[in-house]
Amino acid sequence: MATQGQVITCKAAVAYEPNKPLVIEDVQVAPPQAGEVRIKILFTALCHTDAYTWSGKDPEGLFPCILGHEAAGIVESVGEGVTEVQPGDHVIPCYQAECRECKFCKSGKTNLCGKVRTATGAGVMMNDRKSRFSINGKPIYHFMGTSTFSQYTVVHDVSVAKIDPQAPLDKVCLLGCGVPTGLGAVWNTAKVEPGAIVAIFGLGTVGLAVAEGAKSAGASRIIGVDIDSKKFDVAKNFGVSEFVNPKDYDKPIQQVLVDLTDGGVDYSFECIGNVSVMRSALECCHKGWGTSVIIGVAASGQEISTRPFQLVTGRVWKGTAFGGFKSRSQVPWLVDKYMKKEIKIDEYITHNLTVGDINKAFDLMHEGGCLRCVLKMNE
């Protein structure tokens, strides 16, 4: 039955309140308006940023909402003026848009895009500042411009990457967030060079993707730092060559790393979202040139600090969003790299469940053994 132009009723996991279990509901999804695309989501993974917003610590968190931003699907219909995708195209929704026209996109200095950011931060669509999701007439907020914990979602056309239709959607859904973030932090943000010494704080999916990126960039030493020693066995497969557990030492972890590396590392990456670890990650960098990249997302009210002397003496503090990748242009390239076996994806997927088990999937995510859990959206 043709659904174009019709309201679609489908299943979605709704977050009604912070930390209260998600509820699988029948949700009405309105047709796409001008510049919008309605996507049938086939697979979505869970990212720690979903859990962060669900926890109530995200200043942009709005409830009730439909979370989810690491997914893949097929275009169901498009609104007026949409030219770059059409029904049937295989796509990855991109929480980081790329309009190619705004001040940010044209700057050549950043992957951030300003076109729809105010709307996505407010949980609505740009056109009419309203949501396309409702339950019996009551609106449900969008999340990160993607809301992939729904069998159908509506996104802005500047937030859709069209990909190779041969690519397995149950795998490449991971290219919506965590894996590109880690790879890009190394390749685009830090620009790690051959022979460099790298320290990675936090060996979850993002930290392991940093390791994979650092190995491919030719780093000579890749030191993984995690409070869970069980992470090391897995981390070796992604290129981590040495492991340090801060719990094994009495002295500050930055001092441990400085002692291990003749003065400090060339590059460090914080992949946890802990502001005190962010300080350690900066201070373990080598005087004169060491660069530390913040990837982890810290809760509302948290602030970073260090002695300015750390920067005066040449250390550089940076951050990255989506690894600096331009989403619509480069996600298809990452898909192609996966198809050519040049980057890993399968190795990050430790669990597969269906959307009805989404609360169990979040429980798993908080356990040490889970990297990414992929949910099949149609049971």
Ligand SMILES: NC(=O)C1=CN([C@@H]2O[C@H](COP(=O)(O)OP(=O)(O)OC[C@H]3O[C@@H](n4cnc5c(N)ncnc54)[C@H](O)[C@@H]3O)[C@@H](O)[C@H]2O)C=CC1
């Ligand atoms: N900037 C961006 O564009 C993005 C940021 N993120 C953020 O990146 C962070 C990491 O994400 P995931 O890898 O999925 O998380 P994860 O929870 O799977 O991994 C975190 C790791 O840090 C370790 N850890 C926790 N506390 C520690 C401490 N004090 N010292 C050392 N290790 C510690 C844990 O044992 C775990 O292995 C999250 O904050 C997430 O929100 C995720 C995607 C994109």
Ligand SMILES: N[C@@H](CCC(=O)N[C@@H](CSC=O)C(=O)NCC(=O)O)C(=O)O
């Ligand atoms: N609303 C949050 C923002 C958290 C954040 O920094 N998000 C990252 C992506 S995390 C993905 O899993 C990001 O890309 N930020 C750039 C942006 O424009 O949002 C908060 O305020 O803490």
Ligand SMILES: [Zn+2]
């Ligand atoms: Zn994410």
Ligand SMILES: [Zn+2]
């Ligand atoms: Zn733009």
